[in-house]
Amino acid sequence: MFQAYKYRIYPKIEQQIALAKSFGCCRWYWNYALNLCQETYKTTGKGWSRTAIQGLLPQLKKEYPWLSYAYSQCLQVVALNLSTAYKNFFEKRARLPQFKSKHSRQSISYPQNVKFLGDYLKLPGKVGLVYCVRHRPYEGTIKTVTVSKNRDGKYYASVLVDDGKETPNLSTHDRDLNAATNIKNEALRILSLGTSDTASLRGCQSSEKTSVSSDAIPVDARSPHLLYE
Template sequence: MLKAYRYRIYPTDEQKVLLAKTFGCCRWFYNFALNLTNETYKATGKGLSRNEIINKLPELKKEKEWLAEVPSQALQQVALDLSSAFLNFFEKRAKFPKFKKKGNKQSVRFPQGIKLDDDYLTLPKLKKVYCKVSRLPLGKLKSVTVSMTSSGKYFASCLYDDGVDLPKQNSEGKAVGIDLGIKDFAITSD
C-alpha cells in the first residue's frame, strides 16, 4: 500500500537557487510540451506521446543550456504529468490541460536518485538537504515531491510502498442501510 509522509526541509542558499531553477525549467518544459502537442495535433491530427516528448529533451538541452543545469528526472516527470493530464481530459475527468504560470505554490517530483537518511534527504543534483523527520517510515521510497509555499517554506512529500496489499472488499452477504432518526430510533432498508 502506498503511504505519503510530508517533511519540512531546510535547503541551503545554493540549494534554494537550484530548486528555483528546477521549478522554472519544469514549468517552461511543461508549457513547451503542451504547445508542441497542440501544434502537432493541429498539423497532423495526432498528438505526441510521453516518449516522443521525452525524446525532445536531449536536443532541447543542446539549444538551451540552462535546461541541463536541472535534474533530468524532474523534466521527464513533467512529460508524465502532461500525458496524465491529457488522459484525464479524454476520459472526461478533467478539463483540457492549461499552460502553467508562476504561482504561489511550486513543486517538482523526483522518482530516482533519492534517499532518506536520519536527518538528510538526498536528491539528484541537490545532494543532501537537511530534513526535519518526525517519523521514520517503513518500506521502499518510491518518489519525492519537493514543494515551496508562498511563504518560502520548503516541504518534501515522500511516497513509500510498505509492501502490504490493499484489503479486498468483501462482497459476500447482504448489505443493510440504517437510517437514524428522531421519531424512530433506527430504520433499516430490509
C-alpha cells in the same frame, strides 16, 4: 500498497537557488511540451506520446544549454506527468492540463536516487542534503519524491512509498473502500503533481487558450534568468 507522506524541508540559500533553477527548467519544459501538444492537436487532431515528448530533450538541451542544469530524470518526469494529466482528463478525473506560472506553486519530482540520511533528505544533482523534519516515520520503498515550494515560501517533500502490503479487498466494507480510494487518489495526485493541483491556481491560463503567456515561456527563451525570478 502506496502510501503518501509529506514533510517540511529547510533548504539553505544556495540550495534554494539550485531548486529555483530546477523549478524554472521543468516549468519551461512543461509549458513547451503542453503548447506543442495543443498546437499539434489543432492542426492534425493527434497528440504526443510520453516517449515522443521525452525524445525532444536531447535537441532542446542543445538549443537551450541551461536546461541541463535540472536533474535529467526530473525533466523526464515532466513528460510522464503531462501524459498522466491528459489521461486523467480523458478518464474524467481532472481538468485539462494548464500552463504553469512562475508566480504559482513550484514543484519537481525525483523518480529515484533519493534517500533519508538521519535528519536530512539527500536529493540527486546539485541540491544535495536538505534538512528535513520527519514528524512521522514511513515503512517501505521510496518510489517518488516531489519537492515543492508554496506561494508562502515554504518548502515540502512529498514522499510516495510502496509498503509492500496488498491492497485491501474493496468489497469487504464501505470504510475500506473509501480508505483505499483516498490512498489511490493521493498517489495519483503526487505522481501527477503540478497538473491538477495547479489547474485551479490563479495566474494560470484558461484551458481554452492555446498560446503561451509571458509567464509561461520567456520571450527570449535563451535568457534563463527569466525562469528563476
